[in-house]
Amino acid sequence: MTATNKDKYLRFALIAFGVIFFLIWPLGKLWPSGWIWHGGEGTYYLQMICGIYAVLGFYLIHASRNPSKHKSLISFTIWSSVVHALIMAAQAINDDHEKGHLVGDVPALLLVAAALWFLSPHGSSVES
DSSP states (O other): OOHHHHHHHHHHHHHHHHHHHHTHHHHHHHOHHHHOGGGGOOHHHHHHHHHHHHHHHHHHHHHTTOGGGGHHHHHHHHHHHHHHHHHHHHHHHHOGGGGGGGGTHHHHHHHHHHHHHHHSOOGGGSOO
16 A cells, blocks of 8 residues: 555544544444443443543544644554553453443454554654
């Protein structure tokens, strides 16, 4: 894949993931066992997560205009998604009520991380 194609796909991925981050609330309403933790009892928790991801989504969409100027945001999104997914996976494995997350938000965050990592220029252009 050429650098030009990677940049084009990276811009698309930033927009797509940014928009998807705004959709956590509706995803949780459609499939609570895969997207809402604690059986949906903690509405404050859900509001907090939706708020954080909406802000991140806004900045990812903004970064799509010129990804090379937003390397640290892309790197943060990659690594925070991996860490978040690993913590959620460990919790879901140990809690029978949260097993649906192993096929919901856990793989979704790993997909975000993998796609952004693959599409980001490596070496000196992405800060680790």
